[in-house]
Amino acid sequence: MAIWICKTCGAHFPPNDAPPASCPICEDERQFVPEGGQEWLAREALVTTHANEWSELEPNLIEIAVSPAIGIGQRALLVLSPHGNILWDCTAILDKKTRDRILELGGIKAICLSHPHFYTGMVEWSEALGGVPILLHQADLAYVTRPSAHIQPWQGDRHDVLPGIALHRLGGHFEGSSVLEWQGGASGKGALLVGDTIHVVAERGWVTFMYSFPNLIPLPAREVRRIADRAVEIRFDRIYGPWRDKFISSNAKDSVARSAERYIRLLES
Ligand SMILES: [Zn+2]
Ligand SMILES: [Zn+2]
Structure with a gap:
């Protein structure tokens, strides 16, 4: 039996001989089914043609992305902290080389997800790294396409993951859309990992x-x-x-405030 992956969005589905009939993430009104209908990739074939790329974005922050890109080009961010490592968001595959590298760094304490468009291979990652807890917001549980005992839904607006690392549910894009506060980021000034919840523009x-x-x-x-x-x-x-060229290196709090002000002004004018 194969693990089937939605080619359009990268979502994983439970092992089965035949691919799924549809993908609920693509059929949701926030996404789309491509012209010509849905296509499916078998996970085992995919790992022979694709691999993870590893790059350091700043000290203790590593980007892991699938190359060539699949789905919507999701990447994961590995946050290294003195209290343990956290994976923020996820990609559709985890290759052996990347798995071994992560284990050499002490493994990961939790996989934290911003929203369903980044759930992708979270169960594969969790299982390959020893049954890592998957933290996603309860409000978006209906979008899980590959259920797992490792999924630990959280509720409310804040969830402390490790000292200096916390999830905040801001909502908007999805009811459970979340960001990750990393106090050790940006040389101790703090970094926010946002997925699509707050979207960095051109x-x-x-x-x-x-x-x-x-x-x-x-x-x-x-x-x-x-x-x-x-x-x-x-x-x-x-x-x-959510992507490499989408970042704001400093004064990002001001960016959020003035961007929200402009957006609201244009909506209400
Ligand atoms: Zn899909
Ligand atoms: Zn999204």
Whole structure:
């Protein structure tokens, strides 16, 4: 039996002889099913043609991305801390070389997810690294396509993972959309790992907030205001978005505040 992966979004499905009939993440109104219908990749074949790439973004922060890119080009971020390592978001495959490298660094204490578009291979990663707890917000549990006993849903608006590392549910893009506060990031000024919850845009120093990115569906002004107000309460100077060129190296808190203000002004004018 094969582990089937949705080619469009990278979601994994339970072992089965035949591919799934549909992908609930792609059929959700925030994503899309491509022209010509859904295609499926068998995990075992995929690892012969694709591998993980490893690059350091700053001290104690490593980007792990699949090359060539699959799904929506998801990457994971490995945060190294004195209290243990955390994987933020996930990719569709974990190859042996990367697994061995992570184990040499002491393994990981938890896999923390921003939202369903990054769930991808989280169960594969967890199992390959010894049954690592998968922390995703309870509000988005319905989008899990490969159930596992390692999934530990969390509730509420804050979940402390390790000293100096905490999940915050800001919502918006998904009801459970979360960010990861990493106090050790940006030379101790704090970094926020945001996924799509706060989305870094092309113009340097600005972000946006969307219900759907591919279908260009905005969020209501009250939601944007609420997200910005919550972000103010978190200590950070830097933001890492979902892809390598999506980051704000300093004064990122100001970026969130002025971007929210502009968004609300345009929605309400
Ligand atoms: Zn999909
Ligand atoms: Zn998303």
